[in-house]
Amino acid sequence: MSNPKVSFVVPCYKLAGFLPTCINSILRQSYTDFEILIMDDCSPDNTGEVAQSFSDPRIRYIRNDPNLGHLRNYNRGIELSRGAYIWLISADDYLRSNRVLQRYVERLDRSPEVGYVFCTGYGVRDGIETDLLGQLQGRGDRDRVLSGKTLLKKLLSGNFVLTPSGMVRRECYEKVSKFPLDMPWCGDWYLWCLFALHYDVGYFAEPMVCYRQQHSLSMTEKLTGERLEACASEEIRVPWTIREHALRLGRQDVARLCIAALADTYARTLADQRYLSAGSNVNFERMENSLQQQAITDLERDCIRARVYATVGNKCYWRHDVTAARHFYRLALAKAPWRLSVLIKLLLISLGRPGHYVRRSILSAR
Structure with missing residues (x-):
């Protein structure tokens, strides 16, 4: 069986209630050559039951035992994936557009110098879309390919790339770096910067993902509150x-x-x-x-x-x-x-x- 073009890595820890929305948003994509790895990090809830309720053969359910922690779980999902392009999206986030994957694949196929692509998205609180997030400063209203240096100049002073919006060329993880285990808070920002040091980056102005904000199980909320x-x-x-x-x-x-x-x-x-x-x-x-x-x-x-x-x-x-x-x-x-x-x-x-x-x-x- 040939490898899929895209691998979705979906880390999940105590997020069973959000998981169906995330998975269904992927399954609705117009581009269909993908796999989904649900990375259950030894959740105490019914994540396994929810994951196995999907009958689509493109879905793989993987449970860690014992719990690895979120960064090791990300890296394990990347290592187990088979796609040329890897999209890491947490189980509490979801795709807003059914054509986002098609557009991403076309950009990366067309532009081998581009290491990753990202787009804007909407924050979501209590099921309601709120603010536009992740917009590029300066001509952020149109699609573009940026040189790595141009993006770095904007990105180094603070992360604005929404984690659920980024699809990465596999070689970025293999040749440059996976998630650093000593950066539990800023690991994604660090990788966006590091990849931009080596590659150009594709940007899409349309908000095509949704990022859940301020719920009690959010990794961001946990980290900012405790540390x-x-x-x-x-x-x-x-x-x-x-x-x-x-x-x-x-x-x-x-x-x-x-x-x-x-x-x-x-x-x-x-x-x-x-x-x-x-x-x-x-x-x-x-x-x-x-x-x-x-x-x-x-x-x-x-x-x-x-x-x-x-x-x-x-x-x-x-x-x-x-x-x-x-x-x-x-x-x-x-x-x-x-x-x-x-x-x-x-x-x-x-x-x-x-x-x-x-x-x-x-x-x-x-």
Whole structure:
């Protein structure tokens, strides 16, 4: 029996109630040369019963015993799959369009330089579609093939690729990397970046998948709730690790992108963890420890510090904490006196309400 063109890997742990929607959305695809691997990670619910209720011969039910954890389960599914293209989609997510697989296959067949494809999608809460997610910034309203560097420039500062929307060429997993076991929170983001370092990427503007948000069994909800600080540490590791890969490949251009992205990542994780009070220095000390451990120049460290302080200053300003904003802008200028934009923001703060009006006017005009 010949191998299918596409393998759907469907990890499932205590998601039996969502599984039929996911599987049926795959079975409805207009393109039919695929297999489905339901990867039951030793679920205590009736996942096995639900999986075996499907009579389609393209479905394979695999149960781990004992539980492997989500990353090992992903990797095992990838290893057991047979398709040239691999689509990993959690059992609580589903395909919104019946033609998405056809479009994906056509793109990858036509473009051997493309390592993976992804699309926008809708969030789903309580069965209702909510926000549009995963839209590419800048011409995100049309389909396109992006160079890996172009996507990396956008992606390094934060993940916007919906995990259930990505179909990957098998050789990406075989030649580049599978899911790193030490990145339970950011493993997908890391792989999207790493694959883009080696391949171009296809993007589809139409929202063709659905991503369930904020339910009690969601892996994302579990990780963010239990390990917020560890998640932030992982987010910071991603640009550093991509930079190391880029340097090994001689990609100085990408390494420079990583330096710029690191500042945004440090600032975002500091803000997300509510560490923005001007008198709380503990997390900036962690940032300093992290910077000292990396093989970069003092100038690069000061550039990162300046961008972090300026970004945190912006966040404080728009939260109406002008005192803290002024504090961080001054710190930014101390590290990078040539940052004209920061100097202008300080001057506008000194003008009081007229300065605030000017700043809002500039922002709204963009």
